[in-house]
Amino acid sequence: MATEYMELGWIGEKVSRIGLGVWQFSESWGVTEYEDAKKIVEAAFDAGxxxxxxxxxxxxxxxxxxxxRAIRELGIRDEVFIATKIPGEMLARDDVFKATQNSLKRLGVDVIDLMQVHWPPCWHNIPTCEYMRALExxxxxxxxxxxxxxDFPVELVEAARNCLSTTDIVSIQIRYNLVEREAEAELIxxxxxxxxxxxxxxxxxxxxxxxxxxxxNLPEFQDVRAxxxxxxxxxxEQIYEVVKVLEELSGKYGKTPAQLALRWLLDAYPNTLPIPGAKRPEQARxxxxxxxxxxxxxxxxxIDQVSRRVKISRVTY
Ligand SMILES: NC(=O)c1ccc[n+]([C@@H]2O[C@H](COP(=O)([O-])OP(=O)(O)OC[C@H]3O[C@@H](n4cnc5c(N)ncnc54)[C@H](OP(=O)(O)O)[C@@H]3O)[C@@H](O)[C@H]2O)c1
Known part of the structure; x- marks a missing residue:
């Protein structure tokens, strides 16, 4: 399997261009047995x-x-980059230290490679520089x-970076896929x-x-997609117009629609690192x-042209 690497932001560290998102290891998505999770991590790692x-x-x-635990048992800690996130509710200065300590313990590592602020503090009025300086x-x-x-808008990314004096952020994580392309306007x-x-x-x-x-053919989702x-x-109905093109190109490339959708993101910009989630080892592969x-x-x-026509509405009631 051909791996492809990129340099992560200004730090120049080598990471694979596709990552593995592991929100799936939770009730939200349904991978709740450790052995199942381990197989997914192993398959992803073996596939590059x-x-x-x-x-x-x-x-x-x-x-x-x-x-x-999977990384430890597989003996791959030195070869992987671990990113986690601290939620917007845990950003008071002391909480940043406490939450990070708990994360280190749960992950069973001495150091976390990338700590991301999961979303800005929306309702606890914590000043931006308070949590950014705690992270620093x-x-x-x-x-x-x-x-x-x-999940920070550009104005707040800028404000957060201005709080730091000895380092800078290395990445922004955003909702971005072929049918949700809002991030192309400012963030990317x-x-x-x-x-x-x-x-x-x-x-x-x-x-x-x-x-x-x-x-x-839409199931009654029992997971976070409900x-x-x-x-x-x-x-x-709109998304399916994009899927039809992906399916058509599938034969030409000998690739699945999922692979084509991800490849489109990789070819769109040189600095993208999509993190698809997988519920089974085959999906990770x-x-x-x-x-x-x-x-x-x-x-x-x-693909670009057909996807530009999609206008997702989030007004559902
Ligand atoms: N920063 C944030 O606010 C934020 C928010 C959301 C997610 N994330 C991160 O991003 C990661 C990915 O996002 P996501 O899980 O929301 O969505 P996603 O990666 O777009 O979709 C994942 C789902 O698609 C299906 N799938 C995955 N690979 C497949 C393949 N090759 N073929 C067929 N089906 C496949 C699986 O579900 P089924 O098989 O059940 O269809 C899987 O659970 C998460 O794990 C998490 O780490 C971050």
Whole structure:
């Protein structure tokens, strides 16, 4: 399997261009047995993935625990990059230290490679510089190596960076996939100008781009997708126009629609590192197979054009 690496933002550290998101290791998505999680981590690593994204809130710590244990048991700590996230509710100065300490313990590591602020503090009125400087101190103490931001608008990314004096953030994590392209307006150009890595989450639109789901064949989701606007009939009818093109190109490239959807993101910008989630080892392997080849420009443009027509509505009631 051909791995493909990129340098992560300005730090120049080598990471695989496809990562593995492990929110799936939680009740939200349904991988709740450790042995199942371990097989997914192993399959991803064997297929060339060395970047793993978790968060404190995923399964209230379960995802961190499973990921850390799998990495330890597989003996691959020195070869992987572990990214986790601290939620917007835990950003008071003392909480940043406490939460990081708990994360280190759950992951079973001495240092976290990338600590991301999961989302800005929305309702506790914590000043931006309070948590950014606490994170900076954690870098100086050697508890975390790098800082990233997730789900921040550009204005707040700028404000957060201005709080730091001895380091800078290395990445922004954003909702970005073929049918949700809002980040192209401001966030991605900003990241390119400032040498920051872009980590697209839900890069497969939560499975809507894989070809498994059609407007006529939509399960009653029992997981986090039960209330996901992407899966309304109105939105799925539009998304399916993109899926049809991916399916058509599947034969030409010998790749699955999921691989084509991920490859499109990789070819769109040089600094993207999508982190598809996988519920089974085969999915992790399939997603890793988006690395090591490229779309012909005319095919990239064809997907681009059909995807530009999609206008997802999040008004569901
Ligand atoms: N920063 C944030 O706020 C934020 C928010 C959301 C997610 N994330 C991160 O991003 C990661 C990925 O996002 P996501 O899980 O929301 O969505 P996603 O990666 O777009 O979709 C994942 C789902 O698609 C299906 N799938 C995956 N690979 C497949 C393949 N090759 N073929 C067919 N189906 C496949 C699986 O579900 P089924 O098999 O059941 O269809 C899987 O659970 C998460 O694990 C998490 O680490 C971050």
């Amino acid at each position: 993935i060395n970047f793993f994204d978790t968060a404190i809130v995923y399964g209230m710590g379960k995802s961190e625990e499973f990921l850390g 101190q954690l870098v100086l103490q050697g508890k975390i190596r790098y800082i990233g931001l997730s 150009p900003y990241a390119l100008q400032n040498d920051l890595a872009v980590i697209p989450w839900s890069p497969l639109a939560k499975g809507a781009l894989t070809g498994k789901y059609t407007p006529e 209330r996901e606007p992407l899966f309304t009939r109105e939105n799925m 399939d997603n890793a197979g988006a690395m090591g080849w490229s779309l012909a420009h005319e095919d990239w443009l064809r």
